[in-house]
Amino acid sequence: AFDISNLRDQTGYVTLDRGYKNTGATKSAITFLDGELGILQYRGYSIEDLAAKASFLEVAYLLIYGELPTQEEFTTFETAIRRHTLVNEDMRKIFDGFPVKAHPMGVLASLVSAMSAFYPDLESGKEEDKTDLHIIRLLAKLPTIATWSYKRALGHPTNYPKNTLDYIPNFLNMMFSLPVEDYKVDPVVAEALNVLLILHADHEQNCSTSTVRLVGSSQANIYSSISAGISALWGPLHGGANQEVIEMLENIKADGGDVSKYVEMAKNAKTTGFRLFGFGHRVYKNFDPRAKIIKKAADDVLAKLGVNDPVLEIAKGLEEAALNDEYFVSRKLYPNVDFYSGIIYRALGIPTNMFTVMFAIGRLPGWIAQWKEMRETKEPIGRPRQIYTGSTLREFVPLEKR
Ligand code: ACO
Numbered sequence: 001a002f003d004i005s006n007l008r009d010q011t012g013y014v015t016l017d018r019g020y021k022n023t024g025a026t027k028s029a030i031t032f033l034d035g036e037l038g039i040l041q042y043r044g045y046s047i048e049d050l051a052a053k054a055s056f057l058e059v060a061y062l063l064i065y066g067e068l069p070t071q072e073e074f075t076t077f078e079t080a081i082r083r084h085t086l087v088n089e090d091m092r093k094i095f096d097g098f099p100v101k102a103h104p105m106g107v108l109a110s111l112v113s114a115m116s117a118f119y120p121d122l123e124s125g126k127e128e129d130k131t132d133l134h135i136i137r138l139l140a141k142l143p144t145i146a147t148w149s150y151k152r153a154l155g156h157p158t159n160y161p162k163n164t165l166d167y168i169p170n171f172l173n174m175m176f177s178l179p180v181e182d183y184k185v186d187p188v189v190a191e192a193l194n195v196l197l198i199l200h201a202d203h204e205q206n207c208s209t210s211t212v213r214l215v216g217s218s219q220a221n222i223y224s225s226i227s228a229g230i231s232a233l234w235g236p237l238h239g240g241a242n243q244e245v246i247e248m249l250e251n252i253k254a255d256g257g258d259v260s261k262y263v264e265m266a267k268n269a270k271t272t273g274f275r276l277f278g279f280g281h282r283v284y285k286n287f288d289p290r291a292k293i294i295k296k297a298a299d300d301v302l303a304k305l306g307v308n309d310p311v312l313e314i315a316k317g318l319e320e321a322a323l324n325d326e327y328f329v330s331r332k333l334y335p336n337v338d339f340y341s342g343i344i345y346r347a348l349g350i351p352t353n354m355f356t357v358m359f360a361i362g363r364l365p366g367w368i369a370q371w372k373e374m375r376e377t378k379e380p381i382g383r384p385r386q387i388y389t390g391s392t393l394r395e396f397v398p399l400e401k402r
Helices: 047-053 056-065 071-083 089-096 104-118 128-154 167-176 187-200 207-216 222-234 241-254 259-267 289-305 310-323 326-330 337-347 352-376
Strands: 031-034 039-042
Touching: 039 047, 039 056, 039 289, 047 187, 047 289, 056 071, 056 128, 056 167, 056 187, 056 352, 071 128, 089 104, 089 128, 104 128, 104 222, 104 352, 128 167, 128 222, 128 352, 167 187, 187 289, 187 337, 187 352, 207 222, 207 352, 222 352, 241 259, 241 310, 241 337, 241 352, 259 310, 259 326, 289 310, 289 337, 310 326, 310 337, 337 352
Parallel strands: none
Antiparallel strands: 031 039
8 A cells, every 4th residue: 555654754856956056046137157158247247347447336236226327326326335334333342342363254244243233224024115225334334344353453443434535445444544644545456456346246146145045035134144144155165265275375385385285185185185275166167257357456466566475476386287287177176266366465465364354345245136136036935955864763762761
């Protein structure tokens, strides 16, 4: 006779795709990516064009609202952001409670989550009416909060935003101004940062963005959803790779600069556990178009600033050695966006433990755009299935008999 209980362990027809390597989780009109051809476009505009011609806030507007802003729309958007850069002083009390050595990504995720408690106009699931205001707050305040960790680690007072400055100069000013000496924003530095932030601004359904969408799909509010994205970004296999890359390059330098030794170690990743950070990508299997732009930007910035960073030479040597190695070629492992970004951040004076925070500032418009799209298209709650591999039914044994 047919016994339905026999089917229970088989969980019906479930597609198992660990890591979602081939599973589309959503339809989206924001970012187009072709991993074979190395194409990346935001709302139909090529990443090459945007990096060369647009400002980061224009790109943020494009991602979030779907079109490039007119001059009037841009002025309204930018002015609103300028007016919201100050952070509630009570948030400082939370910040002051963190250990001085706390990693800035942990602090950032916590403070963005805390923002949901500071806005009484926000309740989970009911914030739609004020979405634009929440978006402005996030874009305006994230750079301010980000600079606090850096200043505190140095034992310096934190700086208030200076709202006569544009978005990127304002961030640089909060990072580098001292009470005794105003920081003079170097246009080369500001432009390099502009390009880096644009290149990081969205990347369709990557780990942190999928996290934002999954958390948001339960109708959790935008701050909680984005805080979750920041936490996902922190991991070394995702945004945290940019910190790992520079630490790896420094180790290679300290170890005499022999890149082939590290290539060999990475080829035996399964036994050594060592991967070349900044190499490989889930979707780009020929090249990462962002890495191409960044590599050139790294050359330009270092030349313009007159910085001679030996780590850049090690990076180039490592890239060449890996690209000529059968292991990397056959697995289609190429430098990704994180490989050269750290070299630029270093040249700009940004410390290593702030690299992933820079990535978060860049990725914020993408997270916001994806969260907004998910709400507008009324996506159902995300709830993956599983194939159960645990024990079959067992009889409970009371504690005294175990
Ligand atoms: N060094 C050495 N071997 C590697 C590397 C690497 N960096 N990356 C992948 N491989 C090998 C794997 O061991 C595996 O080998 P196998 O075929 O013998 O089993 C094969 O290449 C495929 O790797 P997977 O881990 O299955 O590929 P996946 O798509 O799951 O991972 C990832 C992609 C996480 C980016 C991976 O390439 C990696 O760990 N890279 C280093 C970390 C990094 O740079 N992350 C940043 C990504 S970009 C971003 O998030 C912005």
